[in-house]
Amino acid sequence: MSWLTQYFLNPGFVLPGAALASVPIIIHLLSRLRYKRVRFAAMEFLLQSDELNRRRLIIEQLLLLFLRVLAVLLIMLLLARLVLDPSRLMLLRGATTHHVLILDDSLSMRQLVDTQTVFSQAQATLEKMLSQRGNAVGSLRVTVMTMTQPDRPLVTDRALDNALVEELLPRLGNLTCSYKAVSPTSALAAAVDVLSGDGGVAPQVHVLTDLRRSDWTGQPDVVQALESLDAIDAQVSLIQVSPKSADNVVLSQLSADTLAVAAGVPWRMNLTFRNHGEKVAGGLRATVSIDGNALPVKVLVPDIESGTEIQLAHDISFQTPGQHEVQVQLEDDALPEDNLRYLVVDVTDKRSVLIVDDDARQEDAGYVAAALSADPQLTGLAAEIRQASALTTEKLDAYDCIYLLNVRELPADAVQLLKDYVVTGGGVAWFPDEQANTTWYNTTLQRPDIGLFPVPLSAVQSIPATQQGEEPQFQHPVFDPHPIFAIYNIPDSPFADLVQISRWFQVSSEWSPDSADNVRVLARLKNGDPLVLEQAVGQGRVLTFLLSAGRRWSNWPVSPAAPGYVVMHLLMHQYLQKADSLVQVRELGEPVRFEWPVSRYTESVEVFLPEDNTQETTATSFLRLQAAPMTSAAAAVPGSLQDNDAAGPDPPNTDPPNTVPSNTPPPGTALPNTVPPAGDSEGRLVVTIPQADRPGVYRIKRFQLDGESEDTWLALSVSATESDLTVAEAGAVEQQLESGHVRVIAADIAGELSASDAGRELRWLVLGLLLAALVCEQILSLHMSYHPEVKS
Secondary structure, eight states: OGGGGGTBSOGGGHHHHHHHTTHHHHHHHHHHTSOOOOOOHHHHHHHHHHHHHHHHHHHHHHHHHHHHHHHHHHHHHHHHTBBSOGGGHHHHTTOEEEEEEEEOOSGGGGOEETTEEHHHHHHHHHHHHHHHHHTSOSOEEEEEEESSOTTSOSEEEEEOSHHHHHHHHHHHHHOOOOSOOOOTHHHHHHHHHHHHTOTTEEEEEEEEEOOBHHHHSSOHHHHHHHHHHHHTTOEEEEEEOOOSOOOOEEEEEEEESOSEEETTSOEEEEEEEEEOSSSOBOSEEEEEEETTEEOSSOEEEOOBOTTOEEEEEEEEOOSSOEEEEEEEEEOOOSOGGGGEEEEEEEEESOEEEEEEEOSSSOHHHHHHHHHHHSSHHHHOEEEEEEOTTHHHHSOGGGSSEEEEESOOOOOHHHHHHHHHHHHTTOEEEEEOOTTOOHHHHHHTTTSTTTOOOOSOEEEEEEOOOOOTTOOOOOBOEEEOSOGGGGGGSSTTOOHHHHOOBOEEEEEOTTOOGGGOTTEEEEEEETTSOEEEEEEEETTEEEEEESSOSSSSSBSTTSTTTHHHHHHHHHHHHHHHOOOBTTEEEEESOSOEEEEEETTTEEEEEEEEOOOOTTOSOOOOSEEEEEOEEOOHHHHTSTTEEEOGGGOOOOOOOOSOTTOOOTTSOOTTBOOOOSSOOTTOOSOEEEEEETTOOSSEEEEEEEEETTSOEEEEEEEEEOOSTTOOOOBOOHHHHHTTOSSOOEEEEEGGGOOOSSGGGSOOBOHHHHHHHHHHHHHHHHHHHHHHSOOOOOOO
């Protein structure tokens, strides 16, 4: 009997009803036995007549018997209450159904439809689903969660009654849509965790979502999460609250080559716009604001073809020193939140560059200084020419980058200070000459714990001597595409052929580019010898030129090659510029965490939040937090922003030059680490800022042990990954899974949380078949019975 319980509400009627189906058969057989066969002459004529109609009579009798058996079976099915979907029978039997409702509150749900957001429509749909069931009788349990915070449900496994509805509706009304871009995977996985441990219920999952194509189709992790729900027999309803796709143009990236500049010097930012619409986007303009004040000149955006992006460069200048907030806003469209991005720029009176030149005449340093700061009002750079002793007497963090010219060798303490400077984001450029101690370069600087020089040096090479009247056969460089060589890689640029090199350091024959993963050859001589190399060390960069910086080994700093020399050094300054640890740039995602050694700051932290111009919440603008000692588990959490002076070496940067991934800070910003430096025995403090959940500029104030405060500026912008507002086809979503447990329904037809969500009883179908069988049985019986003629 146990197997029948999954098909019938009253399985006790099944076997007796099946036994009763034999009654018409028995009656039929008994009726055949009531007659005695007696042969007499008058019957022979009748038998011959009956023989002609025997086959028809047998068929009619069997059909009548079948109708009577069918009527008995249908009466049994009606009493036993057969259901269409046995797997959903538990609700009809009076057991519990657990509904997990997931409210999509990701960034794309902020899309405007008329005057409302898609998120507000989803709220109204969810409130309707809960309210309609609030007055019904039945045993239902619900879990309500949001997609961005599935680990913090609004309610968990609560009985759905009027009291819960009255409690939930105000909380749902106070919810605000987040600014985060998230995948449905984590919320679906949370639903599996909630339902898998409750085997005595009928599981149901309802996702109120805008059903974006980028989230629900072509995502293997989402398909896997949906299949996990099928494994626990859960039915999934994707309730589509966004009626149709919408065109959208997004400001997908705002970056800069540097986030530090001198006052009055033009600063260039790079803008990337992408058109996710189906038609050309034209006539767009972007407004640039500094510290909340819009500049009169707007950025004119050229026409953008459908599905393409364009990049623009725009220059602005800052008149006063300090940290300045830069805001770029595109004109509003279907999703206004992705049209706004932020940066913070550290502006100083001047930017300092240290040039170390151990040559007595320091002639080479003069050429470099002239290239960098010939006119400080235009470049904003101040070059300081010093000897190697300055590496131990000066605070290296005060310099944007360091040039090392004609250095024979350095003391151990200077090497360590230089290593610390590079590891924490500083940039160094080497220009050795003939006085260089190659043994020291090849041993001390290339030790694994130092690693400040990329290649082993061999002998100095020179062009062949010429006879009287012959032209010298100078070597010419060949430049790879790289930011510092932009002027040489312009199409038809003549500057590369103007550079004539007469002497250079040759690299040891034992070295090859394949032997060093973090070393890249940026330029070679036409004979194939490496000339310029780049090496990643920690968070910093090392550029090595295998020739002197002056005119003794080449004509690079003098006419006619001088223009390219000047531009190259200005670009080198931008590329090597030490990241400003007081300015951070990130996208909204994981909670913001700061960590630092206990010897640098105290536990007290003050946070100044950006203004909430949307008036969605009454969030405070100031927080006072307390940092806690960091544990090994906390060190593994992504999103930490460490201070540069305490950061350990990072893996080499494998990104192409001058490219900034959208989820990482641009050049000139302090790069985040997620683990404390190796061998760091000093304790560390960590603080998390969960209130950093909306775009804008945050100011984090920390206090040094001597009582002085230091501000860190953090610019947070929304991610551009949810800017494609194309809605997925319902069939495309459902066909990704073979089990058929996922269905897509429109929000306006989303039903209440009731028995209709479970199996459907076949009561009316069975009753209709029973009536039809009885009517047919009566008609056939009437046809087969004897009706004597009535005399008038």
